[in-house]
Amino acid sequence: MKSHPYAQPVAEASQRFGIPEHWIWAVMRAESGGRSHAVSSAGAMGLMQIMPRTWTTLSARFGLGPDPFDVRANILGGAAYLRLMWDRYGDIALMLAAYNAGPGRVDEYRMGRRRLPVETRKYVARIAPSLVMPAAARIASGPPVRVQSWRQAPVFASRHQSANVTYEAAVEAQSTPADAGLPDALPLQLKANTDRLFVPLAPRKP
Numbered sequence: 001m002k003s004h005p006y007a008q009p010v011a012e013a014s015q016r017f018g019i020p021e022h023w024i025w026a027v028m029r030a031e032s033g034g035r036s037h038a039v040s041s042a043g044a045m046g047l048m049q050i051m052p053r054t055w056t057t058l059s060a061r062f063g064l065g066p067d068p069f070d071v072r073a074n075i076l077g078g079a080a081y082l083r084l085m086w087d088r089y090g091d092i093a094l095m096l097a098a099y100n101a102g103p104g105r106v107d108e109y110r111m112g113r114r115r116l117p118v119e120t121r122k123y124v125a126r127i128a129p130s131l132v133m134p135a136a137a138r139i140a141s142g143p144p145v146r147v148q149s150w151r152q153a154p155v156f157a158s159r160h161q162s163a164n165v166t167y168e169a170a171v172e173a174q175s176t177p178a179d180a181g182l183p184d185a186l187p188l189q190l191k192a193n194t195d196r197l198f199v200p201l202a203p204r205k206p
Contacts, residue, residue, distance in 0.1 A: 006034070006047070009072040013079035019086065024048075024079050026130045027099065030123065031078075036071050045069060048078025092131050096124045 004010075006028070014021040031049035032038040044051050045068040050058065055068045055077060062080050064073040085095040088103060098106045101120040108114040 006071060006075065009075040012072070013076045016076065017079045017083040019079060019083050020131075023082060023131050024075065026127050027078060027082065027096075028075070030127050036074070037069050046074035047071065048074050048081075050074065050077050050081070054081065092128055093124050096127055096131070097121075100124070 010021050010024050010028075013019075013024055028034060028047050031044075032047045034047065036047050038047070038049065039045055040049055042051070045055065050068060052068075055064075058064060058077040058080055059066070059068075059073070062076065064070075064077050068074055068077070082095065082099060085098040085103065089095050089098065089106070094106055094110075097109070097116060097120050100123045101117055105114065105116065105120075109116050
């Protein structure tokens with residue numbers, strides 16, 4: 001994809017945030033189909049379909065400028081959000097679920113308190129297979145993706161130590177509908193051991 005008009009900003013985002021380029025391409029295709037001025041019914045904007053408040057936070061933190069429809073800035077913002085979700089969960093399926101439904105909703109799911117929306121599970125199933133990498137691959141400054149198939153990926157990853165908890169809790173959900181991925185609720189035997197893995201989060205605002 002080196003000749004693609006988005007290739008340079010995707011490469012920059014991959015290098016800056018330490019995630020594979022194909023993750024960015026896959027999410028971009030699912031979110032906007034490559035339409036830089038796409039706006040969802042929920043108000044998500046641009047190639048990576050970033051919600052307005054999320055954009056404001058990302059832009060302030062990473063110096064992305066005022067225009068959420070700027071190709072470079074939007075790709076950088078989406079890649080930053082993906083990296084934050086990767087650092088939080090260390091799990092492809094949960095990273096995608098958080099990109100789609102928000103980290104607050106995913107944390108509630110992991111604690112057995114809420115089901116994930118059907119559209120989120122479809123979104124994960126649609127994209128996750130294309131994000132899985134060989135076991136030898138590494139994410140910069142983060143753990144490797146150790147699964148050969150996304151279906152073998154652990155639904156419950158240990159929470160990685162990160163300074164992003166406060167930020168992530170404040171960020172809104174992305175939303176793009178997409179054929180079932182994550183289970184809609186936790187197995188009962190796992191619920192009792194989850195609370196110690198998490199810090200309290202503020203409720204997600206609509």
